[in-house]
Amino acid sequence: MTSQYPNLLSPLDLGFTSLRNRVVMGSMHTGLEDRAGSIDRLAEYFAERARGGVGLIVTGGYAPNRTGWLLPFASELVSTAQARRHRRITSAVHDAGAKILLQILHAGRYAYHPFSVSASSIKAPINPFRPRALSTRGVKSTIADFVRCAWLAREAGYDGVEIMGSEGYLLNQFLAPRTNKRTDSWGGSAANRRRFPVEIVRRTRAAVGADFIICYRMSMADYVEHGQSWDEILALATEVEAAGATLINSGFGWHEARVPTIVTSVPNSAFVDISSAIAEHVGIPVAASNRINMPQAAEHILAETPVRLISMARPLLSDPEWVAKAESGRAAEINTCIACNQACLDHAFAKKAVSCLLNPRAGHETTLVLSPTRRARSVAVVGAGPAGLAAAVNAAARGHRVTLFEINDFIGGQFDLARRIPGKEEFGETIRYFSTMLDKHGVTVRLGTRVTADKLTGYDVVVLATGVVPRIPAIPGIDHPRVLTYAEAITGAKPVGKAVAVIGAGGIGFDVTELLVTQHSPALNLKLWKEEWGAANPTEARER
Numbered sequence: 001m002t003s004q005y006p007n008l009l010s011p012l013d014l015g016f017t018s019l020r021n022r023v024v025m026g027s028m029h030t031g032l033e034d035r036a037g038s039i040d041r042l043a044e045y046f047a048e049r050a051r052g053g054v055g056l057i058v059t060g061g062y063a064p065n066r067t068g069w070l071l072p073f074a075s076e077l078v079s080t081a082q083a084r085r086h087r088r089i090t091s092a093v094h095d096a097g098a099k100i101l102l103q104i105l106h107a108g109r110y111a112y113h114p115f116s117v118s119a120s121s122i123k124a125p126i127n128p129f130r131p132r133a134l135s136t137r138g139v140k141s142t143i144a145d146f147v148r149c150a151w152l153a154r155e156a157g158y159d160g161v162e163i164m165g166s167e168g169y170l171l172n173q174f175l176a177p178r179t180n181k182r183t184d185s186w187g188g189s190a191a192n193r194r195r196f197p198v199e200i201v202r203r204t205r206a207a208v209g210a211d212f213i214i215c216y217r218m219s220m221a222d223y224v225e226h227g228q229s230w231d232e233i234l235a236l237a238t239e240v241e242a243a244g245a246t247l248i249n250s251g252f253g254w255h256e257a258r259v260p261t262i263v264t265s266v267p268n269s270a271f272v273d274i275s276s277a278i279a280e281h282v283g284i285p286v287a288a289s290n291r292i293n294m295p296q297a298a299e300h301i302l303a304e305t306p307v308r309l310i311s312m313a314r315p316l317l318s319d320p321e322w323v324a325k326a327e328s329g330r331a332a333e334i335n336t337c338i339a340c341n342q343a344c345l346d347h348a349f350a351k352k353a354v355s356c357l358l359n360p361r362a363g364h365e366t367t368l369v370l371s372p373t374r375r376a377r378s379v380a381v382v383g384a385g386p387a388g389l390a391a392a393v394n395a396a397a398r399g400h401r402v403t404l405f406e407i408n409d410f411i412g413g414q415f416d417l418a419r420r421i422p423g424k425e426e427f428g429e430t431i432r433y434f435s436t437m438l439d440k441h442g443v444t445v446r447l448g449t450r451v452t453a454d455k456l457t458g459y460d461v462v463v464l465a466t467g468v469v470p471r472i473p474a475i476p477g478i479d480h481p482r483v484l485t486y487a488e489a490i491t492g493a494k495p496v497g498k499a500v501a502v503i504g505a506g507g508i509g510f511d512v513t514e515l516l517v518t519q520h521s522p523a524l525n526l527k528l529w530k531e532e533w534g535a536a537n538p539t540e541a542r543e544r
Contacts, residue, residue, distance in 0.1 A: 005295050005326055007302035012055070012285060012309065014246055016211040017159065019055040019099060019309075022302060023323050024287050026249070026313035027103040027162060027217070028344065029060035030363055031353040033075035038353075039085050043092040044365040049316050050096030053323030056309075057098055058162045058215070058249075059089070061105025064149035065142065067117045068106035068170065071351070077102065077149050083156040090157030101215055102153040103162040104146055108170030109179065110255060117142075119173045119180040119187060119196075126256050139186050142170075143200050150204045150214075160213025163200060166251025171197040172219050175236065178226035190232045198239045205244030215247040216240045220274045221538050223257035230538040234281050241282045248282065249311055250275045250289040259535045262314075264339040265423030266291050267526045272301050277539045279306035287311040293337045295326035312337075314344055318358045332436045335359060336429035358386075358430060373399045377460035380405065382451050385413020388465030389434040395463075396441035403444040403459075405451045411435065413467050417490045421511045422521035473503070486512050 012019040030045065032038040046057055063069045063076040077083065086102070093100040109118040109131040117138065118131035134142060150161045165171035173179040174196040180187045186196055197216070204214055218237060222228055228236070237248060252271050253261040260266055272288045279286035287309035288301055298310040316322055319335040326334070335358050343355045343362075356362040361370070376399050381392040384406035396402040410416060412431040419428035438445055456462050470485040472478060486508050488494045500516060502509050522529035530536065 005299045008299045021055040022309050023055050024311040025054045025057040025316045026311040027058040028313040033060045043089045047092035047096050048320045050093045050098035052321040057100040059102050061103045064145040070107045072113045077152050083152040086156035099159040101160045101162045102158045104149045105164040106170035108173045146200045147203045147207045162215040164217050165197050166217045166219035168254030176227045198243050202243040213246045216245045217249045217251050219251045221252050223253040223259040237282050247285050249287045259533050265523045276305040317356045317362045335433050338426045379461045380459040381463045383465035384411040385467040391463045392443050393437045396443045405446045405449050409448045422518040423523045
């Protein structure tokens with residue numbers, strides 16, 4: 001074990017079992033859970049992260065019954081036949097040395113189908129369907145369904161379950177006055193509103209026994225009107241622990257909340273202080289989460305706070321070897337997640353299988369298999385933007401002789417522009433990563449070189465990755481000297497006047513505008529970011 005990250009890489013004793021390190025691969029729905037015949041893809045997806053050193057993996061959410069589906073016919077674990085199929089996942093992960101939990105997720109009013117249910121019949125602002133309020137009998141049968149799902153997870157070989165109680169899903173809907181208007185014993189007082197999730201944990205522990213991990217994913221800050229108070233959150237943590245939870249994982253913000261919690265403009269480790277306050281209040285391990293993407297930050301959190309685990313999802317999508325690289329002193333080789341969400345969340349919302357902009361193999365591990373070449377070839381890659389960099393590094397890693405040509409005197413292409421935008425500074429991490437990997441794999445880099453056909457005649461393979469150039473609209477006066485392209489405005493190649501009209505309201509137009517009007521980037525200043533978004537620390541809000 002390297003001494004650089006002693007806390008991160010130390011095992012965690014849970015009494016009846018232990019985790020080999022403090023890294024948790026947090027739950028993230030991949031879309032493979034919902035697809036017939038994708039169980040082997042899902043098994044290899046998790047196994048690759050397990051081989052990369054992760055201590056504990058949490059699956060995407062599985063519904064405990066039909067009303068809990070996220071979408072019609074979405075992922076569920078409700079039968080022994082389904083549990084048997086899951087053994088391919090659990091066996092693959094165990095063979096690679098990690099442990100794995102199945103997340104039990106009931107969507108509640110976030111379900112995109114007409115038979116959704118919730119604590120009360122209140123429609124979500126992000127959903128066209130009004131849920132039916134669960135009857136008392138329905139509440140009890142839903143608890144029983146959670147318990148049966150956990151029992152089936154044990155039969156499937158899982159080391160435990162994560163009970164999803166955050167992000168505005170069903171359990172969170174029972175907890176918050178915003179969505180729980182009940183007047184029976186499952187609503188009204190804060191104690192009654194906590195009864196549903198606490199009873200699920202208690203009944204689950206009774207059913208699965210003492211030697212099974214129960215992780216409760218807790219909403220530590222709802223960031224919605226009429227959400228839980230901090231005192232209520234602390235009380236829930238205490239009661240969940242008493243009911244039999246082994247671990248508590250962190251969740252922040254409902255899906256309908258206006259405060260961003262996972263995008264690249266959110267400062268690194270933005271919510272650790274909240275997780276730390278919960279960790280001080282309970283005796284079981286608490287995992288910090290959200291925007292923790294490098295081992296240096298994770299080690300600092302574990303060393304300086306009472307938090308005992310680090311949960312991350314997308315960083316292990318972008319680099320499945322994250323832990324192994326940290327352990328072997330190769331942190332500079334980590335393909336850092338930049339929280340762009342362009343192939344993970346965007347794909348999920350489009351009902352596609354999730355992947356990663358920086359690691360297109362993610363989710364395709366069984367088909368995009370990279371292996372050493374049998375015949376080394378000379379390869380020319382033209383263009384050192386993200387696509388050209390990826391092509392050059394992967395070809396060289398497989399054993400080819402690669403030369404990379406770039407007309408500019410720097411690499412990165414559009415990412416070099418993106419990193420200059422307030423809130424997108426972390427795009428520079430991708431350039432850092434590729435620079436490291438070009439050196440590692442011996443790629444010959446020719447910067448400031450315009451390539452002509454005669455320069456490419458001696459290569460076996462030529463890859464053109466020349467990217468895009470600004471589209472110039474046919475507007476009268478567009479050739480005026482004071483008209484700038486977005487690249488000229490972003491780089492400062494030409495001076496920008498005091499009164500500026502930005503033509504085009506797409507992503508680039510917004511980025512240019514953000515750059516022109518922002519003096520200090522909130523992404524680099526947590527206090528400023530919290531003030532900008534009104535994201536007060538709930539512990540401080542209570543004191544005021």
